[in-house]
Amino acid sequence: MSVSTPKERRIILKHADDPNYSNRIGCYLREGGYENLKKAFSMQPGEVGEEVLKSGVRGRGGAGFPAGMKWKFLDRKSGKPIYLICNADESEPGTFKDRQIMYKDPHQLIEGMMITAFAIGAKQAFIYIRAEFHEGARILERAISEAKKAGFCGNNILDSEYSCDLVVHRGAGAYICGEETGLIESLEGKRPNPRIKPPYFPAVLGLYQCPTIVNNVETLCNVRHIIGMGGEEFSKIGKPNNTGTRIWCVSGQVMKPGYYEFECGSLTLGQLIFDVCGGLRPGRSLKAVIPGGSSAKVLRADERFSGTLKDGTEFDWGLEDIPLDFDGPMAAGSMSGSGGIIVMDDTVDIVEAMANVNAFYAHESCGQCTPCREGSLWMRKISQRMCSGGAREEDADLLLSVAKQIEGRTICAFGEAAAWPTQSFVTKFKEDFIRKATDSPKERDPKSLQLI
Amino acid sequence: MAKTVVLERKPLSFSERTYLPQIATGLKTTFSNMFKPKVTLQYPEEKPVIPNNYRGVPTLVKDPNGREKCVSCQLCEFVCPPKAIRITPGSVPEDQDDREHVEKAPQEFEINMLRCIYCGYCQEVCPEEAIFLQDEYSSSGFTREEMINNKEKLYELGGTIPDRHYKWDKKKEAETDGNTH
């Protein structure tokens, strides 16, 4: 590590670990809360949108689509009501950033949402929160009632003409509810079957067939800070096209797992793992890292990544050199996704790791599209059989082929989410799969970790 | 292209032209044959050994559990060139313990042995391996009606076949184990 590791820059989680800070409105107001809402209300809604577009903030949900651009797609001509939905259905294995925000600083989200609602002209906003976050829902509901009492939300916000109701909706307990059209369906009270695009783009035909904006919790929080510091200023944080800070959720076999907020691109994966997180346990070596939640492609520790970035610079990285922003992991063939970094050391059985990932996706597939519905369960059955001593040498190729048949042929991105881990695990660790078929005992060691 | 070669015929000697020595040789051959062992099979008492792939009278077989295998898919009826097979499909009531997971079975199954040509298509087409042309080859009767084998007769002729086709058992097993979510 020749370059010294930069320090954390906490914007969104500024007060997260502050012992003198609670999630009540008093604390929030004490730290300058809702000032930015007032600032936004002094502007025209279009200007707010311009600021956000200027800031270049990209969606923190996983796809990394510029938020300002998304708002521009909104169909305002139809005359139908516009809805704002906060996607707080944080279900990606390895990701736990939104939960911190909602639990520790809910008013930040409410302020961001109100600014956004004002900017897009929504009269009704929803927070679609993951079903398992009982506590989070309670905190948010309390915070909303506090905000309503204080006039930051609900009717005639800040005594203006503008009103926007905010409702917390608890999800239906499925991963697919985090997919924006699935979320909309679920919010409408149906099975969260993602909709086909075209024609059901949420910005045009969203909730109840009306124009709808769906944004991630972190993105909406960022809106608050963009208005606070101005779009121009915000865009200076981080790198061009990768503006702002990002919260990295590190889990797995590191000494200090947790969430860390850094400026985009300010540090590398190696710095995060070995310096910030205190490195691996003694005597162990790094085997693999999943950089963006379980649906991202796995990266192998001894891999080399080379190629040309979008801005034309050539690169040749090891795993540790990958810069942590949106484009870095993407250039390495994976993605930063929702920022859930899962670290695996050499004690991890790669096949079992993949079996767990597959089990998750087989369990969570909504069952709408054939390839994902049947393929994910098939992959799960294969990988479970492999772990239970029934591995065959041809299974690796079979898994690859099944994954290939899923990828890109489904309505939503779940197909890719289910296929990519398998594809990367099998191609990058083929020898582990072959060894499973040839060397491993026919029975699974009962003392080993239970498969899900 | 094939090339034609004309061969000269060897001229016959005098003795050959009388044919008498040849006739004598022939007589010798037939005479010596009189004392060679006989190959005749005394049929009703002695039965020939039937090869495994022999195509005798078509029969219906049961699986090793004694359940009928035929599900009356009527493919044999469809494929039968002389239209000798006639099936009346029927459904199996749900509450039959020994036949769980079997939904369909023939109510009546008739093979007209006056029409059957022993082609074996029915055996070939059967998806359940329920119909076999076995080693039974002598089928006779005094009336036309007698020559139509009904379901009971077909099962009587067929018996059970010790194969590994435990379809219904597999289905039952799968259901008992259930889906592992």
Place this chain on the structure above:
Amino acid sequence: MIAPDNKEMVNITLNGIEVEVPNGINAVEAAALHGKEVPHYCYHPKLSVAGNCRMCLVEMGTPMRDRASGEPILDEDGTPKIGWVPKPVIGCATNITPGMHLRTESDLVNECREGIMEFLLVNHPLDCPICDQAGECRLQEFATDYGRGYSRYVERKNVKPKRTRLGPRVTLDDERCILCSRCIRFSQEVAKDDVLGFVDRGSFSTLTCFPGKELANNYSLNTVDICPVGALTSTDFRFKMRVWFLKESKSVCTESSAGCNTLVSSREGTIQRITPRRNDQVNDTWMTDSGRELYKLVKAKSRIRRPSFQGSDLPLDDAISQAFEALKNKKIGVVASCHSSLEEQFLIKRLVEETGAKVFIRGHFGEDDGILLSADRTPNLRGALVAGLTNHYPSDHLNDLNESLADGHVEALLVIGEDLKDSGVNEDNLRKVPLVFLGTHQNSTSDCAEVVLPGLTVFEKSGSLINRSFFLQSFDQAIPCPAGLMTDFKILARLIDLFSEDSIAPSELDQIWEALSSSENSVLKGITFLKIKKGAIQLDESKWEHLSFVEKEALHYLPTGVIAS
């Protein structure tokens, strides 16, 4: 239905060939117009698009344009460069835009189809031998076309409930279900009876009825028709006959004046089932459950199988002579029927003209369900109008006949199928006169008839009917008529011949149509039977617009009054 109803023709490039298709239709239909089949399961032309089976994946592209100038980008050889969408798109949800490029036969498309087929089959039971759908199963068909031919799946298949009772007429086998959701969409969108849904998720998704509900509406069997596999089966037809034995004949449902187009499937003279036949102007691809059961009338106990005279059987020829004896030289009353075909009604009209008889006709009415079961429960009331049997709208009784019988204006009766006691005719009045009954089934009128002539059901004869929208539609003979019997219009023709000394009545369909279409101011002018067989013919209904038809607004039907207002 997403596709806008736009008939403007545009050019697209299908598999490298430029073709013309209506703008805005989807890629599946567009390809079908030009003979390229795009396999699909969840897509149904009469239902909304769900896009979940992923079988209709095709490649789609548009000519690339330079962002700045808008000029088309050209390849090295000068042809426009096509920007192909990197992922395959589903044909059912891809609407045609001008200049679009489609590939339905590329390697990628075939690979997609093979993959989807494999996925559909991994948890599909090997039920084909006992599956009623076998032979008309989309899964079988596409498995043959695009299947791998062998299985790579060694795991155990999912177990789901088999033979679930969804309703009185529908049995569900969940293992066979490929979750295309057609039945769900049908129930919601067409039958307007939302009772079906999926429970559980992923590969374990299971079709079921909502708790406490069952699929009992009068259109439930349509879900069986649209089920691309054998998951939904008709309880009536279940395990009865394999479809490859069935002979299909075109027919028309006689349940009501909706006149659904049907296919009658029979084997060796026995009808096994009735299914709807697509006609976008009449019934789309649907029909009622009750209409499907009409075939049971053919073998009903009350069916009249033999001609009889005063209760004893006799040959048909003798029976016709007896009928003539009973009717001749008397003031005849003819009770015609709206159940008769147009041809029969025409001959009844001819008989009436020949004998100077008085015509009585009644209608049969019930509830209108607003879809395909209309309030007029006769198939050919409009036929009776067109044939000129009556000028006023029939009511549901025959009180005037009762009066005529009572005061002796009618001395002999010829009844076509109707039950007179049911129509308000006094039995004592009925007993007074000799009665000739021509009909298919026994009723109280046939019981007191002197001569009974057996008629044929709609499945045993050919003819034509006029439905509520004045569509003239033909039906074909599906099964042979019982031995010794004759089709109704031949019997009528024989009777007419007996009454008239000088002319011979037409006794073949084309002869009847020659006579029907020759009259100058008839709406049937210029029509031949062959023409009707080719497709339904819309008749000019302006002559009868003033009549108050009982039908309400329904699928493909607007009452004349509604149009006027």
Place this chain on the structure above:
Amino acid sequence: MMEWMPQGLWFEVCLKVFFAFMMVGAVMTMAGYSVLAERKVSAWMQGRVGPNRTVLPFVEYIPIFGPLLKKLGMFQPLADGLKFLFKEEIVPGHVNKFYYYLAPLIALVPALTTMTVLPFGQMYWNDGTVSTLALADLEVGILFVFAVSSLGVYGIALAGWSSNSKYSFLGGIRSSAQMISYELAMGLSLLPVFLWVCAPGSSESGLSLSAIANSQSGGAWLFLVQPLSALIFLIALFAETNRLPFDMPESETDLVGGFHTEYGSFKFGIFFVAEYAHIVIGSAIFTVIFLGGWHFLPFIEDPWPANWIGSLLGVGWFLAKTIFLIFFFIWVRWTLPRFRYDQVMHLGWSKLLPLALVNLIVYLLIVTVIDQNAAANL
């Protein structure tokens, strides 16, 4: 001669009739068993067993003997005959009924008639006289044989014509042609025999069959003296009896059944018996003429005593030779293939006839020379 017997013409006649029935019975029995022999021998030659099922009731329970009879098929001829009798009588609709019924009789009667002149042994009377055992020992026996046996062909020709069937008709035609062709060679082949037997000055008629047989007693059998004659006669005999390889009239491969295509049941049975009767008679005649008749071996005096025992042994010996010849007929049938019709004609006319003529001339010369020498010595 027959002093011990009652005298009288009627008695004579009755006796003759009795003997005639005996003869017919014997010949018919032999014909019947020839059929059995044919089936058995052909079976053996083909690796089969042959008839071994028929048995009379109770007979099969006799130990050893019963099963043996059954195995040999000894009751088969009975069963065959009964079968012919009880089979459904079918007469085609288009036949000439009279000739159709007549034909089998005409075929059978000549065969049986020939046997009247057939000598089959010698009777040594107690008074030392020796008489030939025959129904009628004609001086011109051989001529009678020729004359009568040739009539058999009428039966075949009639059957072929009256059946009104092309197969039968062809069979009949072929039969007539074949009969005519081989009759000539047959007659010519026998002339040297008569020349040889009829020594000059001898009172014996050379045309008497018993004289021919007796001339071979203790000396050379005639087939040794005149092998060519014997051969030609034998071949012609095959042709005359319609046996393979000369069974042109029947020729089932190309004519279905030849002359008897349209015949069934007992009428066919008669044809069948007639054919075998012909074989039996033919074999007997060949035995008499060329194989020394009832006499023992060539150059050896009859070893049996000159009493009734010797008579019986002589008859037995004669039968043995005949049976061997019948076997020979069968043997040849299952060895040689059928000639083509043109080959039959070719063999008859251009081979056998010239050969027989040459044979005749040669023997004429030889006999003349011998006779001259004998005359000189006298």
